[in-house]
Ligand SMILES: Nc1nc2c(ncn2[C@@H]2O[C@H](COP(=O)(O)OP(=O)(O)OP(=O)(O)O)[C@@H](O)[C@H]2O)c(=O)[nH]1
């Protein structure tokens with residue numbers, strides 16, 4: 001199947017935001033002008049876009065890593081960094097996007113777009129960070145990293161009519177008789193391994209037919225690639241059973257074949273099940289086609305079983321895909337069924353651009369405080385898109401930047417929440433994931449405010465403490481542990497006896 005790829009793993013990353021710039025205007029005779037560091041540019045997004053020109057996911061199979069351009073850093077003299085270019089990835093109509101096995105986007109509409117990986121925002125320069133209190137900040141914010149994701153793209157054909165049936169029933173023969181599609185036809189099973197789409201023009205109504213590979217008993221459980229194939233009829237409004245009236249297999253006949261396929265349709269559990277408007281396969285309108293009546297035995301079989309087939313309650317047609325007998329009537333019936341289905345749609349499916357709300361819009365300062373284990377130590381863990389973003393924007397080599405982060409955290413209520421959760425001075429606190437977050441000793445006595453600001457790039461609150469390395473921090477932590485051992489012992493006893501509630505078990 002070298003020329004058709006319908007599932008592919010894709011690794012995408014948005015561009016990183018450019019860093020903000022910390023710079024001070026130089027003017028003659030004025031050693032300290034105002035801050036004039038510009039903002040960094042935003043990283044570009046990676047965007048999926050439904051395109052008519054694309055029919056397979058082959059390109060992504062060949063090069064599965066796609067990333068957008070980074071933003072450039074801001075510069076002095078209030079020069080903003082340049083935004084990174086977006087990367088637009090064309091995908092066929094009917095592409096379903098999954099992450100960790102869950103459907104996150106269903107690109108079924110023409111020209112639909114979906115932001116799959118957002119670029120990081122550029123960091124603010126010191127000009128933008130200046131405030132009444134903080135007149136000339138000696139730091140700037142770092143650009144945020146772009147979003148990284150690993151997703152699976154899956155193609156589910158979009159067609160009005162799906163032809164289903166056993167291998168060699170004549171599905172490919174029928175689609176080539178009714179449309180200009182020219183799939184391979186042969187007298188061995190599983191000739192068709194990938195779906196074929198054909199377009200039919202019937203008296204002003206244009207509709208598409210999908211010829212899907214043959215189904216066998218157990219298909220819904222994955223036998224004979226059945227799951228792969230059933231996936232392609234999930235979007236089809238009308239299902240046509242193509243029954244072989246002239247099979248050589250003695251244990252088969254049209255009625256029993258129909259029952260087998262019906263059973264598989266009813267069993268099939270679609271991952272689109274929760275998508276709005278999805279109708280289970282077992283509830284779609286059906287049309288029954290008895291094929292190969294040009295063969296005398298076939299015609300006889302068709303006549304014999306017609307009544308029993310009609311009892312299922314769906315229209316029955318006797319045809320020959322080879323001599324084209326009965327195809328006119330079938331064509332009209334299909335056109336009517338398609339028209340009826342389209343009339344039931346809430347709105348006509350005119351091509352339109354559907355912008356989906358991008359995933360992971362990293363906004364808001366909601367956060368949670370729980371306890372966790374960091375390198376064997378019990379630590380308080382703060383998680384939240386906003387707070388984690390602030391951390392990623394912080395240049396930890398610059399005390400003033402760290403002070404700014406402390407102010408932001410306090411303002412967002414992180415300090416209060418830590419107190420509430422039972423954190424004590426000196427307790428390790430991790431912001432972000434336990435493995436990769438930033439760990440520090442909690443010092444709630446830190447006052448907030450720019451009144452403490454000293455020379456640029458420093459913060460009076462950091463004096464003496466400096467930015468401890470993990471090792472120093474650990475050593476200091478153990479010192480404090482000793483000093484507070486007695487008091488802690490008592491608190492732990494209380495906790496163990498259930499006087500406190502563990503915030504992680506809430
Ligand atoms: N006599 C006769 N033979 C037919 C008719 N339709 C299909 N055939 C033959 O049946 C065989 C299978 O036809 P295909 O169209 O490849 O069947 P299919 O359902 O697409 O089979 P798979 O792709 O394997 O699932 C071929 O040898 C066809 O020539 C028909 O109406 N009359």
Ligand SMILES: [Mg+2]
Pocket residue numbers: 171172173183184185191192211213
């Ligand atoms: Mg075929």
